Amino acid sequence: MTADVLVLQLANGLSFGVIFALIASGITLMWGIMDFINMAHGDFYMLGAYGIWLGLVIGIGSFWLALPLAVLGVVVIGLLLRVSVLRPIFDRPPLHTLLATYGAGLMLQQAVLSIFGPFSKEIALPVTGQIVLGPLRYPAYRVVVIVVGLVLIAAVGVLIQRSTYGLWIRAVAQDRAMTAALGVPVPRVYTVVFALGSGLAALGGVLAAPLFGVSPTMGGEVILLAFIVVMIGGLGNYLGSVVGGVLIGEVIALGAIWLQPTVAYLVALGLLLVLLLVRPAGLLRSAR
Amino acid sequence: MSSLVRPALLAIALVLLALAPWLGGTYATLSLTSALALGLFALSYDLVLGVTGLVSVSHATLFGVGAYGMAIGMTKLGAGFWPSAALGIAAAMAMAWAIGFFAVRTSGPGFIIMTVIFAHAVESIANVWTSLTGGENGIMLSTSRVAFLPGVDLHFTAGSRSAYYTVVACVALAWLFSRWFVASGLGLTLRGIKGNELRALALGYRVGRYKVLVNVVAGAIAGVAGILYALSQGFVSVDMLRVLLSIEVIVWTILGGPGTLLGPLVAAVLMSLGIEYLRSLTSQYLFVVGAVTLLVVIFLPEGLGGVIGRLLDRAAKETRS
Numbered sequence: 001m002t003a004d005v006l007v008l009q010l011a012n013g014l015s016f017g018v019i020f021a022l023i024a025s026g027i028t029l030m031w032g033i034m035d036f037i038n039m040a041h042g043d044f045y046m047l048g049a050y051g052i053w054l055g056l057v058i059g060i061g062s063f064w065l066a067l068p069l070a071v072l073g074v075v076v077i078g079l080l081l082r083v084s085v086l087r088p089i090f091d092r093p094p095l096h097t098l099l100a101t102y103g104a105g106l107m108l109q110q111a112v113l114s115i116f117g118p119f120s121k122e123i124a125l126p127v128t129g130q131i132v133l134g135p136l137r138y139p140a141y142r143v144v145v146i147v148v149g150l151v152l153i154a155a156v157g158v159l160i161q162r163s164t165y166g167l168w169i170r171a172v173a174q175d176r177a178m179t180a181a182l183g184v185p186v187p188r189v190y191t192v193v194f195a196l197g198s199g200l201a202a203l204g205g206v207l208a209a210p211l212f213g214v215s216p217t218m219g220g221e222v223i224l225l226a227f228i229v230v231m232i233g234g235l236g237n238y239l240g241s242v243v244g245g246v247l248i249g250e251v252i253a254l255g256a257i258w259l260q261p262t263v264a265y266l267v268a269l270g271l272l273l274v275l276l277l278v279r280p281a282g283l284l285r286s287a288r
Numbered sequence: 289m290s291s292l293v294r295p296a297l298l299a300i301a302l303v304l305l306a307l308a309p310w311l312g313g314t315y316a317t318l319s320l321t322s323a324l325a326l327g328l329f330a331l332s333y334d335l336v337l338g339v340t341g342l343v344s345v346s347h348a349t350l351f352g353v354g355a356y357g358m359a360i361g362m363t364k365l366g367a368g369f370w371p372s373a374a375l376g377i378a379a380a381m382a383m384a385w386a387i388g389f390f391a392v393r394t395s396g397p398g399f400i401i402m403t404v405i406f407a408h409a410v411e412s413i414a415n416v417w418t419s420l421t422g423g424e425n426g427i428m429l430s431t432s433r434v435a436f437l438p439g440v441d442l443h444f445t446a447g448s449r450s451a452y453y454t455v456v457a458c459v460a461l462a463w464l465f466s467r468w469f470v471a472s473g474l475g476l477t478l479r480g481i482k483g484n485e486l487r488a489l490a491l492g493y494r495v496g497r498y499k500v501l502v503n504v505v506a507g508a509i510a511g512v513a514g515i516l517y518a519l520s521q522g523f524v525s526v527d528m529l530r531v532l533l534s535i536e537v538i539v540w541t542i543l544g545g546p547g548t549l550l551g552p553l554v555a556a557v558l559m560s561l562g563i564e565y566l567r568s569l570t571s572q573y574l575f576v577v578g579a580v581t582l583l584v585v586i587f588l589p590e591g592l593g594g595v596i597g598r599l600l601d602r603a604a605k606e607t608r609s
Contacts, residue, residue, distance in 0.1 A: 037397060039404075085582055092589065094397050095343045095538070100585045102535050106578030114572060224408035227401055235398055262416040269409050273390055276402075280393045 007136060009253045015142040015211075017249020018149035022204030023222060024229035024241040025153060026197030032173045032236030033193045034090065037098045040081070040105030041226065042219030044198045047074045048205025049214040050112060053121050063126030063210075071202045077108075078198030082191065090190065105219070113216040120215040145207045152203060153242055156196060160238060165192055173236065225252070225265065228272050232283050240283055247271075247283075305456060309449045318520065319564055321452045323557045325517035328459045330540045330556030331466060331549060332509035337538065338546030339470055340502045341482030345534050346387050346403040347510060349410045352529025354380035354511025355518035359427040360420065369434045377511040383410070384507025388500035399499075407531045414526045426525030429518065444519040455516050459553070462509050466549050469505070478502055482547075532577075536563075539581050545593035555592070 023045050030036045051070025052063070060066040081104055089096050127141040160166040168189045171179040180186045205218075212218065229248050233240025248268050255264030275283065309317040333347045357379035361372030391402035414421045421427065434442045442450045469475050481488045481495055489495050518524045527533070537556065544555030566573040588595060 031397065035397070037400060037404075085586060089586060089589075092585075094400060096585050096589060098343075098345070098400065099535065099538060099542075100582055103578040103581030103585070106532070106581070107575055110572060110575035110578065114575075220408075224405060224412065227405050227408070231394070231398065231401055231405065235394075235396075235401070260416075262412055265412065266409065269405065272405070276390055276393050280395075 004136060005257060006254075008138065009257055010250065011138055011142065011146075012256075013250035013253030014246060015145045015149075015249070016252055017246035018146050018153070019204045019208050019245075020222070020225055020229050020249055021153060021242045021245025022149055022200045022207070023226040024233065024245050025156070025238055026200040027226060027230050028233060028236055028238060028241040029169075029193055030197045031230075032238075033169055034190055035094055036090070037094050037101070038197070039098055039102035039223075040108065041101075041197070041201055042221075042223035043105040043108045044074055044078060044201035044219075045205040045208070045222060046112065046214075046216065046219035047077060047108065048202030049209040049218060050116065050205075051202065052206040052209050053123055053214045056123065067203075067206050070206050071199050074202035074205075075195050075199045078194055079191065082194045109216055109219070116216070118216060120213045122213055123210045125210045141210060145211070149203070149207060152200070156200065157238060157242075159196075165189065169193060225268060228268055232272055232275055234281055234283065244283060309452045317449065317452050319561060320557075321455050321520040322517055323560045323564070324452075324455045324459055325513050325520060326537075326560040327553040327557040328455070328462055328516065329510055329513035330537050330544070330552040331459070331462055332506040332513060333537045334541055334544075334546060334549055334552040335466060335469065335478075335502055335506040335509075337541050338548065338552065339475065339482065340478040340499065341485075342499055342502070343400045343538075344387075344391075344403045344503065345400060345531065345538070346407040346410075347506070347537050348531070348533035349387070349407050349529050350380045350384050350507040350510040351514040351517070351533070352414070352524075352526075353383045353410065354507075354514035355524045355528055356414070356421060356427070357511070358515045359429060359518060359524040362429060363427055364420070373512075373515055376515050377508055380507045380511025380514065381504050384503045384510075385500060388503040392496035392499050404531070407529075407534055411526065411530055414529060421526070422524075424526065426523050428523045434519070444522070451520055455520065458512060458516060462512070463549060463553065466509075470549070474498075474501075532574075535581065536577065539584050543584055543588065543591050545591040548593060551591065551593050 023041060026044070027038055027041050030038050030041075048070055051073045052066050055066030055069055056063065060069065085100060085104060086097065089100055125139070125141045127144050129140040130137045131140050131143055160169055168179070168184045169192070171182075171184060172186055172189050176186060208218075208222075225248055229244040230241055231244075232247065233242070233244035248271075251268050251271060252261070252264045255267050259267070308320055312320070329347070329351050333344075336342045336344050336347065354376040357376030358372045359376075361367045361375040362369065365372070365375075367375070387403060387406045390406075391399045394402055415423055417423075429444075434444055442454055444451045470479070477488070477493060477498055481493070481498060485495055514528060517528065536559070540556040540559050541552040543559065544551030544553065546552070563573065563577065566576055570576075590598075
C-alpha cells in the first residue's frame with residue numbers, strides 16, 4: 001500500500017461520512033426533540049435516491065435542478081406520514097412510534113419494490129471531471145458531495161443555533177411542557193423537525209445515488225451504520241452525529257483497504273462497543 | 289357462570305390441540321407445528337417486554353442464533369442432536385448476554401437502539417458469512433430422524449405427528465416454567481422494575497443485571513423455539529433472524545396482551561398462521577404485514593384482550609342499568 005491509496009481512502013471516507021452524517025443527524029434530531037425512534041429513516045434516504053432517479057428519467061435535464069425537487073418530494077411524503085398516521089400517536093411511548101414507523105417504512109419499501117422493481121438502477125455522475133492535486137487525481141463528484149453535504153449540515157446547525165425556530169427546537173428538547181406553557185406552538189416545532197430530518201436523509205440519498213446506485217433495499221443497508229453513528233455521537237446530539245458520521249466513514253473507507261465491506265461494518269460496531277465501555281454517554285457528552 | 293367458562297374453554301382448547309394432527313392433513317400439521325414454535329418464541333418475548341417492560345428489537349436474533357447453532361452443530365461439526373441443540377441454546381444465551389451487557393450501559397432509549405444495531409449486524413453477518421450460514425440459501429437439515437432418547441427416535445419430516453406433539457410438550461413446559469418464573473421472587477423483582485425502574489434502583493436492586501438476566505433466560509427459551517421451528521421446517525434461513533421477525537413478535541405480544549404469557553402465545557400462533565396463508569395468496573404480503581403493524585399500534589395498543597375486556601365491561605354495565 002502506498003501513501004496515495006491512503007490519501008484517496010481518507011477522502012473517500014470523508015464522502016461516506018458526510019452521507020452517514022446526513023442520515024444520522026435526522027435520527028438524532030427526531031429523538032432529541034420528539035422522543036421518537038424513526039425506523040423509516042433509511043427509507044427516506046432510499047426515497048431520496050429514487051426521487052433523483054425519477055426526476056432524471058422523466059426528463060428534468062439537470063441533476064442540480066432535480067435535487068431540490070427530489071428532497072422536497074420526500075419531505076412532502078414525510079409530512080403526509082406525520083399528519084396521517086403519526087400525529088395520533090406522538091405522545092405514546094417510544095415502542096409505539098418505533099413500530100408505527102417500521103410498519104410505514106415497510107409499506108414504503110414494498111410500494112417502491114412493486115412500482116420500480118427489485119433491480120438496482122444506475123445514475124450517471126453529474127460532475128465527471130477529476131481534480132488533480134500534484135500526483136493525486138480524485139473524482140470531482142465526491143468533492144462536490146463532501147462540500148454540498150457539509151454546507152447543508154452546517155446550515156441546519158446554524159438554523160438550530162440562531163433562528164427563532166431553532167430556539168424553540170432547543171427549548172422543546174429541554175422541557176416540552178414548560179415550552180408549551182410559554183406559548184411555543186410545539187406541534188409546529190415537531191413538523192419543522194420532521195421536515196428537516198426527512199429532508200436531510202433524502203439529500204443523503206440523492207447525493208449517494210450516483211455513487212452507489214438506487215435499489216429498494218438501500219435504506220436497510222445504511223440504517224445499521226446510521227444507528228451506530230447516532231450512538232457514537234450521543235443520542236440527541238446534532239454535532240455528535242456529524243463527528244460520528246465522519247469517524248465511521250473513515251473507519252469504513254480505511255477498513256476497505258484490507259477488509260471486506262461487511263467486516264469493516266463490524267469494525268465500526270466494535271468501535272461503538274468499546275466506546276460504550278469507556279464513554280457510555282457518547283463521544284461528545286449528550287446535549288440533552 | 290364465568291367460573292365455568294374458563295375451565296370449559298381450556299378443556300376444549302386442550303382437546304383441539306391434542307386432536308389437531310388427526311383432524312387436518314399433513315400440511316395443516318406442519319403449519320400448526322411451525323406456528324406453535326413461533327408461539328413459544330412469543331411466550332419467551334413476553335418475559336422481556338410484558339413482564340420486565342424491556343423493549344428489545346433483537347429477540348428474533350436469539351431465535352435464529354439458536355437454530356443456526358444447532359444446524360451448524362449437526363451439519364458442519366457432525367455432532368449428534370443433543371450436543372447440537374445444546375450448542376444452539378448456549379449460542380442464543382451468549383448472544384442474549386452480549387446484547388444485554390452492552391445495551392444496559394446506555395440510558396433510556398439507547399437500550400432499544402443497541403438491540404436494533406445488534407439485530408441488523410447479526411442479520412448482515414448471516415447474509416454474508418456464507419461458509420458458516422449458507423447465506424441466502426440457509427442450511428438444509430439433512431437428518432429428519434432425531435435420537436431423542438436412547439431407543440426413542442422422533443421423526444421430524446415435514447408435518448409429522450411426533451414433531452407436532454414434541455413442540456406442544458415444549459410449549460406446555462415453557463408455559464409452566466414461565467408462570468413459575470413470573471411468580472417467583474425473581475419475577476417479582478422484574479415486575480417491580482417494570483412498575484418503577486427508578487424506585488427499584490433506589491431500593492438497591494441492580495436493575496441492569498436483572499435486565500441482562502431476563503434477556504438470557506428468555507434467550508434460552510427463544511433458542512429452543514428456534515431449534516423446534518428449524519426442525520419442523522427442515523432448514524434454517526436468514527428469515528429466522530431478520531429484524532422483521534423481531535418487530536412481528538412485538539406486535540404479537542401487544543395483540544395478545546403483554547404480561548399475560550398465554551395471550552402472546554395464542555396471538556403468535558394465530559397471526560403466524562394468518563401470515564402463512566397471506567403469503568400463499570400474494571407476493572406483496574409484506575405490505576400487509578407493515579399495514580397490520582401500523583394499524584395495531586394506532587387502534588389496538590392495549591391488545592385484543594384489552595378490547596374484549598372493555599367490551600365485556602360495557603356489556604356488564606348495560607345489563608346492570
